[in-house]
Amino acid sequence: MKKVAIIGLGLIGGSIALGIKKSNSKAKLIGFDVLPKACEAALLRGVVTQVFPDLFSAVKNADVVFLAMPVKQTIVILKRLATFSLKKDVLITDVSSTKQEVLDCAEKLWQRGEVRFIGGHPMAGSHKSGVSFADENLFENAYYILTPSKKLADEQDITELNELLSGLSAKIQIMDVKEHDLIASQVSHLPHVLAAALVNQNNQYSKNHPFTKLLAAGGFRDMTRIASSDVHMWTEILLSNQSAISERIDDFVRHLKNVKQFILDGNETEIANFFENAREVREKMPTHQKGGLPNFYDLFVNVSDSPGAIYGITKILKKEKISLTNIRILETRTESYGILQLSFKNEKDLKKAKKVVDIN
């Protein structure tokens, strides 16, 4: 019977535990969190069967240890784990958003034969936090990146972790640790910096131009949604991926300077190219793919603007017991027909819905 210790009983740790239990009915899931409330909630929610009052008791007999917390804490806990006598060849993994620093730390602390280490980054989340909202489907179809330590893990260890995680139905992707942090700096860290910078700039500008805030509308709000993210976590992320992010900032500044020059030159062709390239690439972006944030299997249906149109469709879905993960009207503010976007959990539900909903 494999003992799996979840250190950090929040939404992510809890959801991983539930996913593991789904495909490993014999695994014993145990946990630890510095917050007694989180421990209680984890027992109540049934994500672990036992919680311990201290870190050492939780990990001492564990075969696998999940560190489910932000990057800085992960490193603190790794250093504490190194002071304990752990089970020989315990498999340790984590969930933090940047991977190099954690991997370096593990490789400094242990030798092959003492501890096995594979970094992990499950790329899904929810607006909800806390173990009470843990969900075995949270990572369904989301990417779950693994960055194995070359020193502390081999193919067999990766296979073992892969199998343990199979119940999550995530897309497991092995990636070089450096490559992970580089790509994350482009697709996630830089966008967060841009969103926050735009909000701050807008705020400053509004001091001398009071209409600024009044006129910042839909497009602006979409672009700055991620500026509402967790301050503490994002500060840690920037600090643990310094060179990659600053390189991406420099590169972005080069892009901005180019387009600025086109504007000053009145270079219509180059400005049009700039927008045309972006439009083409943007429209090719896959919409059925999951990643850092959830996104879904969609069905698009023409509906009239009458109060009964959506009712009719939800009635059919209810009858067929098909759950929606989301529903929205794409085209609004016209008297004519609109497009209803119905999002489903998986392809099976989407196919079922396609059969019963009349796509007129």
Place this chain on the structure above:
Amino acid sequence: MKKVAIIGLGLIGGSIALGIKKSNSKAKLIGFDVLPKACEAALLRGVVTQVFPDLFSAVKNADVVFLAMPVKQTIVILKRLATFSLKKDVLITDVSSTKQEVLDCAEKLWQRGEVRFIGGHPMAGSHKSGVSFADENLFENAYYILTPSKKLADEQDITELNELLSGLSAKIQIMDVKEHDLIASQVSHLPHVLAAALVNQNNQYSKNHPFTKLLAAGGFRDMTRIASSDVHMWTEILLSNQSAISERIDDFVRHLKNVKQFILDGNETEIANFFENAREVREKMPTHQKGGLPNFYDLFVNVSDSPGAIYGITKILKKEKISLTNIRILETRTESYGILQLSFKNEKDLKKAKKVVDIN
């Protein structure tokens, strides 16, 4: 009987015509478009009662002329209008996204006493285009900026245009023309440049880092949605607001360089301040306010994840004949309760819905 000529029979021109008709039953609405199909559709949709085969015939007896087209064409048409013998003191207005260039052009072409000119920028739109989708409610509660020419318009002219537009139920806002273009460069033009630049940068990066596109997820997609905008229109906008936009780009680069320095210095306090300021400002942004893109009167309801929950609510709304402008599930991928966001056209519908929907 006032004759109002709509030049450019698209979504915006058509929606303005319908809004004018709503509160000015005696006004005669006539139109012109270079596309015969648009003229036909305008007649069919009932936005104008007469269309003309040429520009001169459409404007020669008009009391008011609306130029409903992008900025470059607006200037072309203004210059053509100046070659015609128009009705004395005709009131000309436009709808383009930048205002200075158009105003300068009008002031060069005419003297006070010949033509009255007030720039206009109705800040709403739809993903749909074409006069067939014209909607008298398109501008309801949206800002409609007026930038009157100091040379070619006085208070009385502004009042006249204001009254003509009253049926649109827009928020009319008089603004200095320079201030309009400055603010638009901050809240609209720069964000479009950033979104397109980010998509292009990401695309370039993916050439050497193939996982880049795979991992660009929810947040990235939100931030780059406006990179799918109309290439031609946006090229014109950048070219007609060159100095303001390049100044905003420079300022944005300064913001980026500051945060880059904090990152390189490992300055945790300043990075946290950077994110904290942005989060605070972002969370204070009004959500019930309209502007460049629609946004709505919202009701938030807790619903269970069962297929029947949304059905139940849409059933009530149907019974009470309350139309939704949008509906979406905010919290997904958990087994627990989610939040359903219901958006309505106006406050009246929202109040009605609040009474009948059980907000548990």
